[in-house]
Structure formats: structure tokens, C-alpha cells
Amino acid sequence: MTAGVSNPAWSGRRVTEALEFVKRLGRKLKQPCSLCGQPINYDLEYPDPDSCSVQHVKPQSLFPLSRWDPNNWAPSHLQCNQSAGTADSLGLGVTSFE
Numbered sequence: 001m002t003a004g005v006s007n008p009a010w011s012g013r014r015v016t017e018a019l020e021f022v023k024r025l026g027r028k029l030k031q032p033c034s035l036c037g038q039p040i041n042y043d044l045e046y047p048d049p050d051s052c053s054v055q056h057v058k059p060q061s062l063f064p065l066s067r068w069d070p071n072n073w074a075p076s077h078l079q080c081n082q083s084a085g086t087a088d089s090l091g092l093g094v095t096s097f098e
């Protein structure tokens with residue numbers, strides 16, 4: 001990808017902000033997990049396996065330019081996100097809260 005489009009990797013502070021966005025909306029709308037359909041306890045924090053994580057509706061691997069589109073984000077349990085084989089949705093940056 002050398003298109004020169006600004007599309008930073010899914011990492012760092014932006015991921016933290018994306019997670020806060022999804023959690024805020026999910027809590028307000030009482031959204032269940034987008035993968036298993038079970039409720040999410042939005043009070044749990046990473047890395048609790050039942051905590052909220054950012055699931056990409058369109059996978060980043062196929063739609064990298066949708067990575068930072070809030071319309072492409074949905075809440076899911078961290079463990080569901082991981083077991084769905086979309087670990088890239090989590091981003092390594094989730095572990096590095098700054």
C-alpha cells in the first residue's frame with residue numbers, strides 16, 4: 001500500500017479512543033456483543049475476557065480504509081473478538097495504554 005493515504009495502523013492512542021467511543025455508545029444503547037449476542041458488562045476493563053472490545057464489521061484485512069470509520073465499529077466481548085480470528089481488530093496497541 002503506497003497510495004499515500006493517511007491510514008495509520010490500528011494501534012496506540014487512537015485505539016484507546018475508538019474503544020472509549022464504542023463503549024460509550026454501547027453502554028448508552030445497551031448493545032449486546034456483535035458476535036455472540038450476549039450482553040456486555042461495559043464496566044469491565046481490558047484485559048478482562050468479558051470486557052468490551054472494538055469489533056470491525058468489515059474486517060481490516062479486507063477493508064483497511066474502513067479501519068477508522070466509526071460506522072464500521074461494533075462492540076464485542078474481548079474473548080469473542082479474539083476467538084473470531086480477527087485479532088487484528090484488537091490491535092497490538094490495545095495493550096499499550098499511554
Ligand SMILES: [Zn+2]
Binds near residue numbers: 033035037038077080
Ligand atoms: Zn460475545
